[in-house]
Amino acid sequence: MKKISNFIPNKVIKKKENxxxxxxxxxxNISADIASKVNIINYSLSSITIECADSSIASIIKxxxxxxxxIFFDHGLYNIKDVKIKLIQFQQPE
Numbered sequence: 624m625k626k627i628s629n630f631i632p633n634k635v636i637k638k639k640e641n642x643x644x645x646x647x648x649x650x651x652n653i654s655a656d657i658a659s660k661v662n663i664i665n666y667s668l669s670s671i672t673i674e675c676a677d678s679s680i681a682s683i684i685k686x687x688x689x690x691x692x693x694i695f696f697d698h699g700l701y702n703i704k705d706v707k708i709k710l711i712q713f714q715q716p717e
Contacts, residue, residue, distance in 0.1 A: 638666075645671060645695070652694045657683065670705040671695065681708045 642663050650658040660676035661684070673691075675681040684691060688706050695703040 642666065645700075648698045649673070649691070649694065664709065666703075668702050670707055671700075671703055672707040672709055674709045674711055676711050678710060681710050684708055 642665070645663045645666060649661065649663060653661075657680055660680045662674045663671055664674045665672040671691075673684060675684065684706065685708055691706045692703055
């Protein structure tokens with residue numbers, strides 16, 4: 624019986640590794656109170672998508688967008704020109 628990991632394409636594995644690496648870069652370069660409420664969930668050649676736990680953090684990142692772009696630039700991600708923000712949608716209990 625083959626492991627399920629044998630069926631996962633290498634590009635998917637590499638993307639997950641890159642997201643993990645970018646999360647470490649981000650969280651090591653921002654304050655702990657913000658770091659605990661954000662996660663990078665996707666990236667492309669020119670942008671990174673950050674998911675935020677609340678709207679206050681999303682607003683901070685939105686207005687300090689250049690600061691976050693600079694963090695990635697300082698760590699060799701020279702093509703990143705935009706930071707996209709996504710707010711976590713919590714499910715209401717039924």
